Amino acid sequence: MQILKQQFSVKAYPLSLTKTILLTLTATFFVVLVTMYTFLHFEGYAFIDTISETILNAKKQTLERTINNYINVPQQSNAIVVNAIGREDVNTLAVRDLSGLLINNISNVFSERDYLDMVEFGSINGDIIGVSHDRLQENYLVVKDAGTDNKLMFFSDFSQDTRVEKVITHFDTPSREWYKSVDADRRSHWSRPFRDYDDSLTAGIAWSSPAFDRHGQFAGVVASELHFSELNNNLQQFKPFPESILLIVNEKNELVASSDPALTQKMFTATSHKLNLQTLAQTGVPEIVEANKALEKQNTPGMLSIRVHDKPFYVDTFAVQGQESQLNWKGVIISPATAITHDILRYGLLVMLVLFTACGLGFLAVGWVLSRATRPLQEMARKADELVTHRWTPSPDKRHFPEIASLETTFMALSHKLAESFELQRKKIEEDETTGLWTRAGLEHNPALYKRRNMVGLIHISNMYNIVNVLGTEFGDVFINEFVSRLRDLLPSETLIARDTTDKLLVIFPGLNQQKEYLHYRDVLSSLFRGEANEHQTAEIKYVYTGNVGMMLETLSEENFSTVHRGAGMALQQAEALGNGVVTLFTQEMYEQELFNIKLHAHLNDAIHQQEFHLVLQPIIDQSDETLCWEGECLLRWHSEALGDIPPARFIPLAEESGLIVPLGKWVIEEACRELAAMIARGAPHDFLLHINVSAIQLLQQDFAWHLMDTVRTSGLTNSNICIEITESVLMQDMKRIGKMLGYLRRHGVSISLDDFGSGFSSLSYLHALPFDSIKIDRNFVMGVIDDEKAQSVINSLIVLASGFNVPLIAEGIEDEAVKLKLKSLGCDKAQGYYFRRPSAFSTFHCEAGAFYYQPTAAREEESV
Numbered sequence: 001m002q003i004l005k006q007q008f009s010v011k012a013y014p015l016s017l018t019k020t021i022l023l024t025l026t027a028t029f030f031v032v033l034v035t036m037y038t039f040l041h042f043e044g045y046a047f048i049d050t051i052s053e054t055i056l057n058a059k060k061q062t063l064e065r066t067i068n069n070y071i072n073v074p075q076q077s078n079a080i081v082v083n084a085i086g087r088e089d090v091n092t093l094a095v096r097d098l099s100g101l102l103i104n105n106i107s108n109v110f111s112e113r114d115y116l117d118m119v120e121f122g123s124i125n126g127d128i129i130g131v132s133h134d135r136l137q138e139n140y141l142v143v144k145d146a147g148t149d150n151k152l153m154f155f156s157d158f159s160q161d162t163r164v165e166k167v168i169t170h171f172d173t174p175s176r177e178w179y180k181s182v183d184a185d186r187r188s189h190w191s192r193p194f195r196d197y198d199d200s201l202t203a204g205i206a207w208s209s210p211a212f213d214r215h216g217q218f219a220g221v222v223a224s225e226l227h228f229s230e231l232n233n234n235l236q237q238f239k240p241f242p243e244s245i246l247l248i249v250n251e252k253n254e255l256v257a258s259s260d261p262a263l264t265q266k267m268f269t270a271t272s273h274k275l276n277l278q279t280l281a282q283t284g285v286p287e288i289v290e291a292n293k294a295l296e297k298q299n300t301p302g303m304l305s306i307r308v309h310d311k312p313f314y315v316d317t318f319a320v321q322g323q324e325s326q327l328n329w330k331g332v333i334i335s336p337a338t339a340i341t342h343d344i345l346r347y348g349l350l351v352m353l354v355l356f357t358a359c360g361l362g363f364l365a366v367g368w369v370l371s372r373a374t375r376p377l378q379e380m381a382r383k384a385d386e387l388v389t390h391r392w393t394p395s396p397d398k399r400h401f402p403e404i405a406s407l408e409t410t411f412m413a414l415s416h417k418l419a420e421s422f423e424l425q426r427k428k429i430e431e432d433e434t435t436g437l438w439t440r441a442g443l444e445h446n447p448a449l450y451k452r453r454n455m456v457g458l459i460h461i462s463n464m465y466n467i468v469n470v471l472g473t474e475f476g477d478v479f480i481n482e483f484v485s486r487l488r489d490l491l492p493s494e495t496l497i498a499r500d501t502t503d504k505l506l507v508i509f510p511g512l513n514q515q516k517e518y519l520h521y522r523d524v525l526s527s528l529f530r531g532e533a534n535e536h537q538t539a540e541i542k543y544v545y546t547g548n549v550g551m552m553l554e555t556l557s558e559e560n561f562s563t564v565h566r567g568a569g570m571a572l573q574q575a576e577a578l579g580n581g582v583v584t585l586f587t588q589e590m591y592e593q594e595l596f597n598i599k600l601h602a603h604l605n606d607a608i609h610q611q612e613f614h615l616v617l618q619p620i621i622d623q624s625d626e627t628l629c630w631e632g633e634c635l636l637r638w639h640s641e642a643l644g645d646i647p648p649a650r651f652i653p654l655a656e657e658s659g660l661i662v663p664l665g666k667w668v669i670e671e672a673c674r675e676l677a678a679m680i681a682r683g684a685p686h687d688f689l690l691h692i693n694v695s696a697i698q699l700l701q702q703d704f705a706w707h708l709m710d711t712v713r714t715s716g717l718t719n720s721n722i723c724i725e726i727t728e729s730v731l732m733q734d735m736k737r738i739g740k741m742l743g744y745l746r747r748h749g750v751s752i753s754l755d756d757f758g759s760g761f762s763s764l765s766y767l768h769a770l771p772f773d774s775i776k777i778d779r780n781f782v783m784g785v786i787d788d789e790k791a792q793s794v795i796n797s798l799i800v801l802a803s804g805f806n807v808p809l810i811a812e813g814i815e816d817e818a819v820k821l822k823l824k825s826l827g828c829d830k831a832q833g834y835y836f837r838r839p840s841a842f843s844t845f846h847c848e849a850g851a852f853y854y855q856p857t858a859a860r861e862e863e864s865v
Contacts, residue, residue: 059240074207074224178206464503631689673715719749779813
């Protein structure tokens with residue numbers, strides 16, 4: 001043995017493994033330490049400056065968004081009040097009638113915006129009403145009208161029955177800053193800074209908007225105020241560091257707000273109602289004065305560095321402009337460099353200390369572990385291959401140290417445990433516990449899969465999840481096993497069945513099949529979801545199976561199985577679009593269609609910016625008088641420079657999936673209002689009702705209602721000109737929120753139409769809870785009204801239903817006179833379709849003297865003959 005050892009001896013290092021590892025770790029630690037010291041010595045200050053600038057820039061961007069959102073609140077507040085006054089008559093409007101609206105605006109709509117200090121309305125006759133809930137005075141109401149003897153009275157709460165806190169005898173509304181500029185040019189403005197009603201130490205600005213009644217007559221001025229004291233308080237919260245100074249200056253570089261309120265107190269004088277605003281240079285604060293000098297010399301935007309009393313400071317600015325960019329103010333941030341570098345250096349020292357401690361402890365631990373583990377590890381490494389084969393054999397030595405004996409025993413047990421675990425894991429991966437079927441992974445490892453087989457079916461049981469959610473997992477297990485049992489009874493015994501996902505099964509048919517065999521198996525699989533044979537009964541419940549099947553013909557191999565699986569999946573997707581029980585065979589056109597969808601998605605992203613979308617109008621005809629038209633539906637069209645004309649049924653679902661429906665929907669609303677306003681200007685009726693289709697994603701946006709009504713207002717229209725159309729799929733998203741949104745819109749004059757009614761399974765369940773003004777029949781019923789008695793019965797029922805709700809019923813998709821006459825005889829109120837007019841550009845319709853004329857398609861064809 002000794003001779004063999006000498007023969008096969010391997011040269012060894014002079015140091016043991018333990019000593020080598022400890023020396024290597026020590027050397028590595030000192031190299032890292034020297035490298036860190038060198039880096040910090042030569043590059044440390046530049047590195048800290050870079051980090052500081054990055055941190056401050058990130059905080060500045062957050063601060064800019066926060067303050068500009070703060071500034072935007074008065075504009076949103078005014079829009080609501082102006083819109084409400086637009087439905088009134090100035091001759092009968094009393095300012096006290098608006099108290100509820102103003103209170104709701106400040107207490108409910110903007111209840112979380114405590115920095116909206118006051119909302120007020122001043123009428124053309126000098127009357128005024130305002131509500132406020134600032135932090136100091138809490139809630140109070142201000143009124144001046146004949147009921148107060150033309151004196152300005154301050155009430156202690158929102159009610160006029162509360163205590164009168166203060167009275168101002170000679171208060172001239174038209175002389176107020178927030179009133180007079182708007183009164184002069186009838187346009188919205190930010191007011192100049194002004195003091196509060198009673199010459200107190202309260203000052204602010206207001207967003208003032210002209211209000212017009214429903215006849216277009218000027219009614220007065222609406223103003224929403226922001227007080228500088230509140231702005232000061234918020235700046236204290238907004239400043240990036242406790243030591244920072246945050247300032248807001250106007251276009252004249254005068255200080256209007258500060259995170260240090262003491263700096264703004266000099267704007268108030270004891271003898272004048274006006275404000276004495278200081279420039280930054282006049283504040284006398286060294287940091288602010290030096291920052292002002294640096295900003296005056298600055299040529300390009302960016303962060304500046306200054307020194308005050310030999311202390312470094314960072315200075316940066318950001319724009320404060322508001323939503324319509326009329327407020328040409330800016331914010332100034334002054335932060336001491338130590339506010340940032342102090343934390344960076346402190347954390348750096350802490351990291352170094354932790355590093356030293358960890359390394360010291362690590363060296364001790366490594367030395368101890370290595371000394372204990374080296375010898376047993378040599379033996380364990382020699383037998384490592386036995387660990388996973390449950391053939392671990394003990395060392396031939398009869399006796400061991402207790403630690404080695406315990407480790408040896410543990411490895412023996414672990415070897416057997418691992419073998420059992422691997423087997424259980426294999427079964428879990430390759431076998432479905434519920435059905436006993438192969439999983440997809442198990443199926444791929446089954447050699448029988450690749451022996452003379454060329455037809456694959458992917459079965460989707462579409463109501464599987466509903467069954468589990470409603471009746472529980474145990475019933476779901478019975479449900480899927482019953483389906484598998486039926487499937488096995490209908491298919492040849494050599495068929496391979498695997499569970500692909502919870503609600504999908506893979507079926508691999510035996511042999512090399514042709515079109516004839518596919519047609520046979522298609523009917524067999526379709527029968528699983530249709531007919532009386534699909535009805536099942538347990539002791540407690542009756543149920544059916546719903547679903548579809550996608551199939552593909554392709555000889556299977558290990559290389560192409562995933563491709564064939566994807567092909568069956570594409571066919572399944574096509575089948576599901578055609579209804580329950582449909583079985584579809586994969587074709588190359590399906591693959592090309594999916595590729596086209598990918599291209600379509602890429603082009604859709606740029607289509608809005610490239611102005612590839614346009615709107616068309618299709619009239620809706622009152623069947624009692626077909627000579628004139630008073631409403632129509634706005635439809636979206638897309639002509640892509642690269643892909644040509646794309647039908648809405650192709651790109652609308654893609655827009656909803658990608659989220660692009662939100663900006664696209666806003667564009668449609670804005671463009672539709674612009675087109676309608678132009679058409680009314682050409683002579684169309686002022687009360688023309690335009691239908692606009694809206695998706696669930698749009699309705700669930702927080703700013704949807706505000707954007708819609710603001711667009712209507714800025715376009716010169718009224719809310720009664722707009723009707724939004726929603727489908728049943730919209731209602732199924734979030735019934736409670738959507739119902740609340742629809743009720744809000746309808747209370748403000750926007751009409752609601754239920755589109756494609758009857759296309760789903762639960763339309764009737766929504767009607768009692770929804771506000772709506774019309775119902776549109778699903779075009780599938782309209783197309784079959786001549787020959788299909790069931791379609792006629794459905795339409796008769798819908799006519800009775802609409803009559804019960806006292807709303808009109810609109811039939812869309814009318815393409816010939818026979819259908820039109822049939823629907824008219826059944827009592828359908830309104831109609832829409834190619835028979836009357838194909839969707840056309842708004843500019844192609846003839847409008848004159850308050851009338852909208854259209855040319856029926858049939859009449860055009862007769863003229864061309």
